[in-house]
Amino acid sequence: MLYEGVLRKMRTEIGSPIQYFLVFENDFINMNQGLNKELQIDFIKFQCLNCGEDKPIYRQGFCKSCFFETPLAGDWIMKPELSTAHLDKEDRDLEFEKKMQLQPHIVYLANSSNIKVGVTRKSQVPTRWIDQGAHEAIEIVEVPNRYLAGITEVALKDHVSDKTSWQKMLKNDIEDVDLVAWRNKLKASIPDEAITYFLDDKEETHLEFPVLQYPEKVKSLNLDKTPSYKGVLKGIKGQYLIFEDNTVFNVRGSEGYYVGININQCI
Template sequence: MAFLGIFEFAKFRFNSYHFQIDFKSNFFMQYEGVLRKMQTEIGNPIQYYMVFENDFLNVNQVLGKALEINFIKFQCLNCGNDRPIFRQGFCKTCFYEIPSAGDWIMRPELSTAHLDKEDRDLEYEKKVQLQPHIVYLANSSNIKVGVTRKTQIPTRWIDQGAHEAIEIVEVPNRYLAGITEVALKDHIGDKTNWRKMLTNNVEDENLVEWRNKLKQYIPEEAQAYYIADNTETNLEFPVLKYPEKVKSLNLTKTPNYKGILKGIKGQYFIFEDNTVFNVRSNEGYYISLQIS
């Protein structure tokens, strides 16, 4: 075994994966790149993918393995510069300038493209706002109302960690969806308790009954778009063990972390020591990820 005494490490690349062998320990994989929202694929359970510039990882395949996360720098998802991330993966300058971070993103009732009125970039706003949108009920920690583009169903529900969801109305633009959500928020919540969602301290609800009960509160402009005959969708997440309590990993305070991955729910990693890591809220963070 003199060969191993001389060459203790070997690195190589095969397809999209970076591999390293430490001959004194075990084989491991390493990835490096800027964090973005995990891509998902419906299934039983849901499949999760981390997508980097030249690599991708099916996260389900590393459940039960040790993940080491190292924060290297910031990389704004718009300009690419190493500037502190302000919100939604963007630096402060980009957040206040680019059309994809306008106020109507978080508050769809502020949408104005249907009036041919520009916020930051009318062409972009027409492309996003003037397409079918869904107002829905989702149960992740409790029942909540939400809005998303039709093309984002069921992705939006998965990202929120909802184990069941149902569509209420399908409208032709974001504005109508927004005013419907505002009206329904007077009678049902619009927030998720992420701690409750991650500990799986949730109860099943009859979403068809809730949908029918809320129908009377839909604004007149959206009443014609009410969906009266659909059923709820149920979602299964890849979790080996739910934590009893959760502690959130903050990469700016803890730039290096290692733990055993026990589950994925919403956009969260769940680790054996009850640490949870929200990939979505850390978009724009450039990291290295080692799996062993």
């Protein structure tokens, strides 16, 4: 069956396993139903997620001009400690920034390839953990704005990483760790402004991904270099599709690419 539309990060539903959906303007695909089937992905054109024009994607699904103009790509998104809405100071669009920054945020520990610290809006738990391919995660603090979450993350980065090895995550080269013990160990490093928001009653969340076969080696599919690809889908983890020939495709990393997707039964 043929589907066509612009790529955005897959939507997810918590379950055993997690359910994944590719959502287009007029249709959607339950990607779990594509497991053990042959998928063909064809790049058709670009479609910037902001202006909608057929311009090369620069970063995060936006063309270059939109990336430097839209509030959806402000520096505070990648660096929460740069948030200023709590000071009534505008970066690109104060109304939008207040809406996004002045809401409950979680600082968490997640384990996808190694233990890491991260920040997300409370409304994005556990979606953020799923997107990172974490098989376990736990909350550390819940603060009322993004700035407090950002300075807490910066303080904790002196003790744990804030990066994930996506190759190890996809190969399932992981080990379980005691996240409760890590949370308690890191308590002493939380800034004074955020320590009253420490969460000492949360348990680990465990996540199960729909993967039938993990790759032994990882070959990343780049639609700029390979505009047409065909392979048997064997798993979905994080925002990656995993294929039988060890090819992996980062859907989120290809946002703004307008594609055709054909799903066929394997013979």
